[in-house]
Amino acid sequence: MKHFRKGDGERSGLFTRRALLLGGAQAVLLTALAGRLYQLQVVETDRFSSMAEENRVxxxxxxxxxxxxxxxxxxxxxxxxxxxxxxxxxxxxxxxxxxxxxxxxxxxxxxxxxxxxxxxxxxxxxxxxxxxxxxxxxxxxxxxxxxxxxxxxxxxxxxxxxxxxxxxxxxxxxxxxxxxxxxxxxxxxxxxxxxxxxxxxxxxxxxxxxxxxxxxxxxxxxxxxxxxxxxxxxxxxxxxxxxxxxxTIDLDIQRFAAEKMKEHQSGSVVVLDVITGDVIAMVSTPGFDPSTFARGITQAEWRDLLDDPQRPLHNKAIAGVYPPGSTYKMVTALAALDAKVIDPWTRLPCPGFLELGKIKFHCWLKGGHGSTNVTEAIAMSCDCFFYEAARRAGIDRVSDMAQRLGFGKVSELGLPGESAANQPTRTWKQEKIGKAWQHGDTFNLGIGQGYMTATPLQLAIMTARLANGGYEVQPNLLLAKATPREELAPPAPRTKPTAPSLRLNPQHLAVIRQGMSDVVNTGYGTANALRSKQPEFTYAGKTGTAQVKRITEREREMGITQASLPWHLRHHALFVCYGPVDNPRYACAVIVEHGQAGGATAGPIGRDVLVETMKRDPSRRTDRFRKMASR
Amino acid sequence: MGSSASLDAPAPVGFAEKIWRINWGLVLVLTAIAGVGVLALYSAAGGRFEPWAARHAVRYGSALMLMLVVALVHPKVWLALAWPIYIVSVLLLVAVDVIGKIGMGAQRWLVLGPIQIQPSEIAKVAVILVIARYYHGLRREQAGQFLYALPPLAMILVVVGLVMVQPDLGTAMMVLMGGGALLFVAGVRIWMFLAAGVAAVACLPIAWSLMHEYQKKRVLTFLDPDRDPLGAGYHITQSKIAIGSGGMFGKGFLKGTQSSLNFLPEKQTDFIFTTFVEEWGMAGALVLLGLYALVVVWGFSIAFRSQHHFGRLLALGVTAMLFLYMFINTAMVMGMLPVVGVPLPLVSNGGTALLSVMFACGLLIGVNVYRDAQLPRTR
CATH class of the missing domain: 3.90.1310.10 (Penicillin-binding protein 2a (Domain 2))
Structure with missing residues (x-):
């Protein structure tokens, strides 16, 4: 033990001396660090401070x-x-x-x-x-x-x-x-x-x-x-x-539709591809100049746009809500057929009005239409037929059919500000109005009046779903997207809808479509003046006139007519149509705000736009794009 | 022999006594330094605990546990394990170099399943252990002889060489200088150091030709920062601006303008001192350096009080390593040394370095706990 103790003592002495030397060296280095700190932070601090001010990464x-x-x-x-x-x-x-x-x-x-x-x-x-x-x-x-x-x-x-x-x-x-x-x-x-x-x-x-x-x-x-x-x-x-x-917009058709709308103050046109749901045109007049916003709109310009009674900032195609009027009658008819409360041959009488208790529900034709079946009722737009059809089907089934055809909900279009409008139901009335649903409400709904409202887009969707054989197509605005411009190309044309089927009876759909065709293509149809001038582009349609202000019995006696009312109280004019009749491809909905009568104002626009669309047939043509892209 | 041994040997140390012998003051100082780290990392992240400060605190907590466990292990265990640890660490270094060659580029990590190992961190401690063990077995005269100095020199140079090719110049420098310090206190003659110095200078051109381009650039930039003020010299200049603009009392916590703009690379690791000093000024820097100095003084006193040579050398080696870490890092960010990438111990973000530092501190405290243990002079 002793021997390594002694050796250890020697080692320990040397170690201590050397360690103290090392410690001294470390002390010197530490002092050097402190000196450097002093140099940087005290002696040169002003220079570095100003450099710090100047330097910003x-x-x-x-x-x-x-x-x-x-x-x-x-x-x-x-x-x-x-x-x-x-x-x-x-x-x-x-x-x-x-x-x-x-x-x-x-x-x-x-x-x-x-x-x-x-x-x-x-x-x-x-x-x-x-x-x-x-x-x-x-x-x-x-x-x-x-x-x-x-x-x-x-x-x-x-x-x-x-x-x-x-x-x-x-x-x-x-x-x-x-x-x-x-x-x-x-x-x-x-x-x-x-x-x-x-x-x-x-x-x-x-x-x-x-x-x-x-x-x-x-x-x-x-x-x-x-x-x-x-x-x-x-x-x-x-x-x-x-x-x-x-x-999906075809600019030529969009321009054509806008031109047609020019003569009217305010309204909307929507053209859909009934197979794909592509929105071919969507016009809302008047429009506004978006460049005003791009460069920064002034307070005065903004005021002017907001105060304009025709609401140029409002996209009426998706946000304008109107009673669909007679354009809704296909829904009522389909609901009644589907519920088997009428069949295609059922004839209902029209004496010019129906009475429900003390209230008279008038047909637009004073003398009435006599007795009609569903096809004729659509063609002549007989109100009484649809009061009765709605009464027989009941509010629930009419509402349900309307929702299947796209009413009462926001579509999958994706544009901001789209309205669901209103497809009334029993619960809706109970919750919002606080009153139970009345038979009279059903009568009104049957002809697309009362609480019922729809957007032009919804009308176009309904028409497309009727025309394509009952497929639940959704409107769509985007054909393709790609970051490199060369990869931007439309998808291959389609001829069959990929949307789910609504499971509607094809025979019922055929009856409805026959009625819509007869509106235009028979002598007794409400729009027989609007028959297509080109026999190769046939189409079918339905007129509608939506009441804005009810003319009371008293006013009627005083001789007040639509034309004599101020602009903002006149009826809205509506027209929905699709074509060609045999193999439908395009559907169109037109609303002319306060245009008085569907057949007279909205009809010609719908016909011309639809025929123009059929002529250009954008869904089956992709050659034009290729030309543009390669240019 | 047996009876005299029982007279000389102190009574076996009980567990309570061991706990009492742990240098709790030193533990407190280490914790204070780690606390500075949490503050600086919180500020470096723009006043957020994520992603660094919170993890640093948690890591320190677990490393502290490790340190206390290590401190309670009898030195004879370390004496027995010195060689195995050294050999394993050399093998790991070789492995990392080989994988680095295959995997292209600098490789410092070894991934073993879920854990990542940085073998150079283990090697740093292993070199101290193995040299302490070597000299523990020598007599004083032997320690002074030239031939006996060769094996430890080889032990150091093997590790230095393997670390250098990674390439990790900072750690290589640390091992070289730390090992040198250990040889010095162990009794290697002064003339041998002078000779080694001359040889090193003679070898400089060779070393120069072996250096990577970026390493050459760093040395040149260090020698003349204005050479490339917008390239490699940029970081040093920016770091000096940050420290200098801090002034006497700093810009205040979270108010550093230089550090908050991302002009420094690795502001959470190598340049953490800059971030701290910009905000706390010379006063803060001196407090931090003072804490490190306290650790060093404590380390020396532990070394002096150790009854066995292994403990003395171990304690001094660990202390020297800590000092070098701190010195190289701070001198680097103040533009006194080339940028070599050495973290500031206990302050910089990074798990492995923290773990190896705390492990080493555990060894240091262990020397104090078992200061009167009797260790046979085995070879």
Whole structure:
């Protein structure tokens, strides 16, 4: 034991001496560290502080190029165009007052603008630039560049803004973009949405396809100085442009329909492909110029649009709700046939009115239609037949049939602002009106009046489902989408619906369709004046006139007629149609607001648009697109 | 012999006594340093516990448990395990190098099922253990002889070489300097160090030709930062700006402007000192350095109090390693050394380094717990 104790003592002595030396060295090194700290943080701190002020590395997002929108033929409907903007950056609003004053001298800002700029400059973090003004002309660009030395933190930025070559023709479908609002951020944590220059779809397809059109942001890491000027670029990641969209709309037919609507103040036309549900045209007049929104709408312009009684901002095709009137009679007929309370040969009498208790329900034809079967009743639009048919079927079965045909619910079109309108039911009335359903309500519903309302789109959907043999087609606006433009191509044409069947009796459908054909193609039909002039393009239809103001017995005696009422109280004119008769492909619904009579005002528009659609037959033609794309 | 041994030997140490002998003050200082780490990582993440600060705290907690367990293991176990641990760590280093060759590029990790191992971290501790064991078995005269200095030199250089080819210059430097310090206190003659120094200088051109392009660039940039102020020198410059602009008392917690903008790579690991010092100033930096100095002083006192040579060398080796870690990292971020990628012990984000540091601290405290153990001078 002793021997290694002794040896250990020697070792321990040497160890201690050496360890103290090592400790001394460490103390020296530690002192060196402290000295370095002193040098950096005390001696040179001012120099480094000012360098820290000058040095800012910031991440800037590169907004992706927004996807373009085309009609089915490849005609551009929404494009991007270069946009010179004046941007400004300051560090948490430092020097903002002086900057805004100088900008005012050069660009002539209003007081409201000055306040907005000051607010945004003070709020901007990490010297993120804000937008001073967009869509600069060359002269303004030159003026800003010329004065650059007096404008620290101000620079010209080349960005993109949206342009809509077709203007008000496509305004309701394509919609427009605007600044990103707080509610747009819900559920989306895409950082690019924080950019001042970013735009977000507000209406129409711009809104419904927003997440496709937007694309993914790139990012660039730049070193900026204290006034936000980029010193150099450190790193760059390219983003991905948004997907381009090919719509189902045929611009030629859309334009044709809009032309036809021109002579009337306000209304809507919807054309559907009954097999695919493709929306071939969707017009709502009057429209508006979406470019107003793209460049930034003024308060006055906005007021004007809002105050217009014809509501140009309102897409009447999907958001306008009207009593469907006689265009609803097919629903009543089908419900009654389906319930087996009538059969195709059942004849019902029409003495000109039916009485329910003390109330008289009039037929539109004063003397009545005599006795008619269902086909004739549709052709002549006999009200009494449908009062009785509705009474026999009952509210529940009529409502149920209507819902199967698309009434009372929002379709799968996807455009924002679509209305479900109202398909009344017993429970609906109990809940909303607080009263039980009455027999009289059923009478009114039978002819598409009373609580019943529908949108033009719903009328077109109903017509399409009747015409295609009872398939539950849904309207569809998007033909194809793809990020590289070359890959954008319409799908192969289809001749059979892929939608689920509604399981309607084909014989019943045939009876209904015969009635609709007779409306146009027989001498006693309500629209026999509207027979197609080209024998190869036959069609079938149904007129409707929806009551806005009920003319009372008293007023009737005083000789008040529709024409003598002020515009906003006159009846709405409706027309639904499909064609060709034998092998239906297209359905069309027309509403002319306050157009008085369906057959006279809405009918010719429906006929012309439908015949034009059959002539061009967009569903079976893809050659035109190929030509456009290869150009 | 038997009776004298029983007279000399102190009574066996009971469990309560062992617990009492744990340097709780040292544990407190280590915890304070880790606390600085949590603060700095919280700030580096922009004032959030995720993704670093919370995990750092949790990791420290579990590493602390490990440390206490290690501290209670009798040194004779480590004496017996020194060689196996060293051999295993060398094999792992070889494995990682081979896989790195196959898998292309720098490889520091070995994935064994669910766990990732960084063999260089084990090797650092293994070198200390094996050298301490070697000198424990030598007499004083032998320790001073040239031939006896060769085996430990080989032990160091094998590891240094394997780590260098990974390539991990920082760790290689650490092992070399830590091992050198250990040889120095073990009694290797001063002239041998001088000779080694001369030889190293003579070998510099060869080392230079073996270095990777980016490593050469770092050395050149260190020698002359203005050479490439926008490239490799950029990070050093930015780090100096951050530290310098912190001034005497710093910009305040969460108020650092340089660190909050992502101009530093690895701000949560290698440059964590920068983040901390920008916000807490020279005052904060001195407190942190003071805490490290306390650890070192404690380590020395443990070494001096150890009754056996193995314990002394082990304690000093661990202490030297901790000091080197801290010194290289802080000197690097202040522009006194090339950027080599060494974390700041207990502060930087990263699990393996924290674990190996705490393991080493466990060994250190264990030396104190068993300071009067009798260890046979086996070879």
């Amino acid at each position: 910031s991440m800037r997002l590169l907004p992706p190029s927004r996807g373009l929108i085309f009609d089915r033929g490849g005609v551009p409907l929404a494009v991007n165009r270069n946009n010179f903007r004046v941007m400004a950056a300051s560090d948490r609003g430092r020097g903002a007052d002086v900057l805004v004053e100088r900008l005012d001298q050069i660009l002539v800002l209003g007081d409201a603008e000055k306040i907005r700029l000051l607010r945004e400059l003070r709020r901007s973090r990490n010297a993120q630039p804000i937008v001073v003004r967009e869509n600069l002309g060359w002269e303004e660009v030159a003026r800003v560049e010329f004065n650059a030395p007096d404008l620290p933190g101000v620079f010209i930025d080349l960005g993109q803004s949206r342009d809509y070559p077709e203007g008000d023709l496509m305004s309701h479908i394509v919609g427009y973009t605007g600044r990103v609002a707080d509610e747009d951020l819900a559920g989306r944590d895409d950082p690019v949405l924080q950019l001042a220059t970013m735009r977000f779809g507000k209406k129409g397809v711009e809104r419904s396809l927003e997440d496709d059109l937007r694309g993914r942001a790139g990012a660039v890491q730049v070193e900026v100085n204290a006034v936000g000027r980029v010193v150099r670029e450190l790193d760059r990641t390219e983003g991905q442009p948004g997907a381009n969209a090919l719509l």
